[in-house]
Amino acid sequence: MVRAELVFVPSPGLGHLVSTVEMAKLLVDRDPRVSITLLIMKPPHESHSSIDDRTQSLANSMAGRFQFVHLPDIDPILETNPSKIRDLCIESYKPHVKEAIGRLTESVSGPDSPRLAGLVVDMFCTTMIDVANELRVPSYVFFTSSAAFLGLMLHLQSLRDEHGIDSTEYGDSDAQLDFPNFTNPLPAKVLPTAYLVKEAAPAYIGHARRFRETKGILVNTFVELETHVFKSLADAMIQPVYPVGPILSLARSAGGTGPSDGLEIMKWLDDQPQSSVVFLCFGSRGSFDADAVREFATALEGCGHLFLWSLRQPPPKGKVTPPRDYANFEETLPEGFLGRTIKRGKVIGWAPQVDILAHPAIGGFVSHCGWNSTLESIWFGVPIAGLPLYAEQQFNAFEMVAELDLAVEIKMEYRRNVRMKSETRVTAEEIERGIRRVMEPDSKQRKKVKEMSEKSRKALDEGGSSCSSLHRLIDDIFNNMPC
Structure with a gap:
């Protein structure tokens, strides 16, 4: 039996790592001929312990045909521009990746050993395509965001290379753009932050160019969610695009860390009526300054709904580090807020998001619209009120609100700490209005999200759209495998 070894190269950081592991698990579970090395x-700004602890827990749940290889440390990244730190980090790892693959192929050189079938690189690790080319093996991209964002990256790259159109010119524009993957005009104000910042845009254009060199692109989505996008991509793409999602890490948390405890949170939710609580959470890097925190507090007092609010402390100015839990919420919340809302709300730090979204008491989700969080909300049938912060989140929010009618808007063009001419703000009135809308019990968005939740689960079942796409991918991997 011919066996195939795939090497996955995820982008640094838990957000991309977790979905990459889940993608690799799907492949290993689907075909006994496939082995994975990740x-x-x-x-650059995370400790060994946070990565090691998570990868160890993931490794413990994996089959024998899966292994993690921790690459050696690189020299410190001295760059302070956030848009360049990740790319410099990944480029510095290139020789370590080549060396690790060399050791891997030497150690599995027996007649019954798996053959190196290719590299699967993260959407931001396209420089590793060079390693695949040197080794004369195929490369594939694992795209951890939506098919629509893939289409946007390719579209903006084509506009830049073929027509000389620079997306950074839209940084302060009210223009409505013609985007072939959507049925609605795309407001320039919801373009991903990187495409509006001169220091970052060239790298994203470069990634899209390199996508076109690969044997295929795996996308964390499903056809039923982005039907129109896939129809338009089919006309524009040369190589295959495989919708293999929703790829989610649905393992439940046993407890919490810091001042917030997961068991305490779940016990509080157990005491609340079904679909009565609005959950506010903004991802692993989501935080707000003191002015925005006051607006949220005012909105939560005014709306009258039960709430569970994950409130994190921003990093010090000039530091590129994840938010932390507050030692004392009273130092940032309005005076008396906790006392006035004690009977109908709970403020927490770290949040076990999957556990919370799965709880029947949750009726709405105020979210940054990161793609993982968006897919989780769909999976559990919880409608979103979108308040994007950075990256492609504004674009995700527009797709969910305007294109698919699966979410409501708080403020789609809101941006946190963006290096542009001005920074938009969000008001208590906007937040309260969004909360009231997302908590409406009979809204069309709530009905549509419930329907899409069922479709997301069927997509992964045997015979479902994503399952069938995964089978096609495996067939193509073996067909493209070097002799």
């Missing part, structure tokens, strides 16, 4: 790069 190469781990340490993010």
Whole structure:
């Protein structure tokens, strides 16, 4: 039996790592001929312990045909521009990746050993395509965001290379753009932050160019969610695009860390009526300044709904580090807020998001619209009120609100700490209005999300759209495998 070894190269950081592991697990579970090696790069501003603890827990749940390889440390990244730190980090790891693959192929050189079938690189690790080319093996991209964002990256790259159109010119524009993957005009104000910042845009254009060199692109989505996008991509793409999602890490948390405890949170939710609580959470890097926190507090007092609010402390100015839990919420919340809302709300730090979204008491989700969080909300049938912060989240929010009618808007063009001419703000009135809308019990968005939840689960079942796409991918991997 011919066996195939795939090497996955995820982008540094837990957000991309977790979905990459889940993608690799799908492949291993689907075909006994496939083995996976996943190469781990340490993010520049995260500790070894946070990565090691998570990868160890993931490794413990894996089959024998899966292994993690932690790459050696690189020299410190001295760059302070956030848009360049990740790319410099990944580029510095290139020789370590080549060396690790060399050791891997030497160690599995027997007649019954798996053959190196290719590299699967993260959407931001396209420089590793060079390693695949040197080794004369195929490369594939694992795209951890939506098919629509893939279409946007390719579209903006084509506009830049073929027509000389620079997306950074839209940084302060009210223009409505013609985007072939959507049925609605795309407001320039919801373009991903990187495309509006001159220091970052060239790298994203470069990634899209390199996508076109690969044998295929795996996308964390499903056809039923982005039907129109896939129809338009089919006309524009040369190589295959495989919708293999929703790829989610649905393992439940046993407890919490810091001042917030997961068991305490779940016990509080157990005491609340079904679909009565609005959950506010903004991802692993989501935080707000003191002015925005006051607006949220005012909105939560005014709306009258039960709430569970994950409130994190921003990093110090000038530091590129994840938010932390507050030692004392009273130092940032309005005076008396906790006392006035004690009977109908709970403020927490770290949040076990999957556990919370799965709880029947949750009726709405105020979210940054990161793609993982968006897919989780769909999976559990919880409608979103979108308040994007950075990256492609504004674009995700527009797709969910305007294109698919699966979410409501708080403020789609809101941006946190963006290096542009001005920073938009969000008001208590906007937040309260969004909360009231997302908590409406009979809204069309709530009905549509419940329907899409069922479709997301069927997509992964045997015979479902994503399951069938995964089978096609495996067939193509074996067909493209070097002799």
